[in-house]
């Protein structure tokens with residue numbers, strides 16, 4: 001059996017989760033840019049940071065899978081908004097449905113973790129995107145603010161780290177099934 005952990009991470013929080021999981025279960029973790037043959041693996045754990053609803057590198061990497069019938073696929077998203085909030089989970093999953101083939105979306109076991117952000121480290125494009133988004137949403141009436149919007153407003157221009165390795169336990173249970 002050949003297993004792999006793959007991650008899509010721009011600023012390192014998703015990478016931290018992937019590498020910690022790798023250490024705990026002894027499966028190699030590599031960035032999605034370095035995957036050579038995705039079809040060579042039986043069990044694939046994909047970690048991706050959330051960027052404007054998209055899961056970084058996920059669709060590009062997983063669309064290369066030819067036959068998923070004998071594979072175990074676990075997808076883990078890492079974002080800033082509360083991953084236990086039902087509305088947030090719904091939004092993330094609805095976006096994932098668009099990014100993945102139907103059979104793959106239905107087969108994959110999906111988990112959601114919380115990452116972090118450090119505005120001093122963001123590149124120019126991301127800083128600009130966040131600033132435009134912030135200006136657009138900051139004066140919305142309270143009832144119109146989704147959890148994603150609230151998380152974004154609360155953390156705007158700050159450094160926050162919600163990484164919690166204890167959340168990997170459920171994923172480890174799923175991998176060992």
Ligand SMILES: Cc1cc2nc3c(=O)[nH]c(=O)nc-3n(C[C@H](O)[C@H](O)[C@H](O)COP(=O)(O)O)c2cc1C
Pocket residue numbers: 008009010011012013014015049050051052053054078079080081114115116117122126129130148
């Ligand atoms: C431009 C931009 C867009 C983002 N979009 C989302 C989003 O749609 N939902 C969310 O929960 N977090 C969003 N985030 C927060 C990231 O998902 C969070 O910082 C995550 O920990 C990043 O992972 P990384 O450090 O591995 O790149 C966004 C951050 C940036 C900079």
